[in-house]
Amino acid sequence: MKKGFGFVIKILPAKEIYLKGNNHAVLLLHSFTSHTRDMKKVAIDIHKKGYTCYAPLYRGHGCAPEQLLQYNVNDWWQDVVNSYQFLISEGFQKISVIGLSIGGIFTLKLAELERIERAIVLSVPIxxxxxxxxxxxxxxxxxxxxxxxxxxxxxxxxxxxxxQMSLDSLIVFQQFIKSTIQNLDKISVPIAILYGEQDDELYSHSANVVYNNVNSYVKKIKGYKESKHLMTLGKDQEEIVKDILFFFNL
Incomplete structure (x- = not known):
């Protein structure tokens, strides 16, 4: 169906990604108002190297935007917790987590609360x-x-x-981010913090705050010259995947 003739195109809803591989599972967490396309190429590329990859879809994302208003950050965090528990139930004992933007905040919170193998955050805000x-x-x-x-x-x-939407749920969103950042000293797992040099300056600053406040013995930070906010979809995506795989093998 074409635009301009009284037709409306139906956009197919996004779906989770689950690619089974070896016993090292990687949980890939997408950004706010986006969906699993953020992590599709990364999942496919690292799955080719043997890893099991699981990218869940947060409730209200990847579908009609009205559905997004039915949920808040605590619902999406619960989706992440459920996804982590799903991988545990599948028998995986080695679970690494990669998160973009709010997915990066969820990654940090998982690293604060759960036993994970490695954490990689991209475009993470403080x-x-x-x-x-x-x-x-x-x-x-x-x-x-x-x-x-x-x-x-x-x-x-x-x-x-x-x-007309109220700011109430978005104030909760901001508080969730801040409380996670306040507990960075609880993180001791190996962590890589990546940011786009063409993104808002907030994100390079945030990357350095995370780097300076985690207690990880192994920690890396890197900026990508050609990357904006959605780093996994940009010009540096091949280099990012290469760096992720290198970090997994340190």
């Missing part, structure tokens, strides 16, 4: 203002509806619910 998080949701909803082929008038009507 803070996010509720107003900016709301703007991100609005932009996501607008772009989703535009891809669907809806008219400007229809989009303006449907976007109103997002403009």
């Amino acid at each position: 803070d996010r203002e509720p107003e900016r998080l709301k703007r991100r949701i609005i932009n996501y909803a607008y772009n989703y509806k535009k891809v669907e082929g809806k008219s400007t008038f229809q989009i303006s009507q449907e976007i109103d619910i997002f403009n």
